[in-house]
Amino acid sequence: MARLKYETARFEASYGTVAQLPEPTTPEVSFVGRSNVGKSSLLNKLIGRKQLAKVSSQPGKTANINFFDVDGVRFVDLPGYGFAKVSRSEKQRWADLIGGYFEQERSFNLVVALVDIRHDAQKLDQEMLAFLIEAELPFVVALTKADKLSRNKQMQQLASLSRQFGLSKDQMIVTSSEKGTGIDELRRTIEDACL
Structure with missing residues (x-):
């Protein structure tokens, strides 16, 4: 089975409005989750790079949609949703951006929804x-x-x-950006969806 060459990952571009989003020309894997769920850390761990996605101690730093090219597959980092300390109008812009992205005709090969394992379903x-x-x-x-x-x-x-979300355990992967737990399984899931 073909494997993605994660080491080729590069930042493509960042977009602040839906109108700016590029035409979908390749498989896309999008990443969604709350502001403080560790999205950038997980992305960096997946692609084996420390700083490709900017990690911040301030939740909600990703205010735009960031596109990364990983061996011909687009990884799409969506703004975190939730409690980040930003103005109401900025929160609305993020909501419009996330909603607008999903309303487009795109190649949604896989959405990776990040959830903090330590808390009950939010x-x-x-x-x-x-x-x-x-x-x-x-x-x-x-x-x-x-x-x-x-x-x-x-x-x-x-x-x-899995009970609270009404999902089977097969639809969930336990991960850790610190320890690398679940990263190979997540990579395989992404590759199965895209290649």
């Missing part, structure tokens, strides 16, 4: 997953920050969150 995450199901978009849930929990607790949370 309303915003439930809404995002409900939207993905409703829109019939292929998705996988990456449960992030697993290194903060014991192996036993990870399994408990996986079972609990």
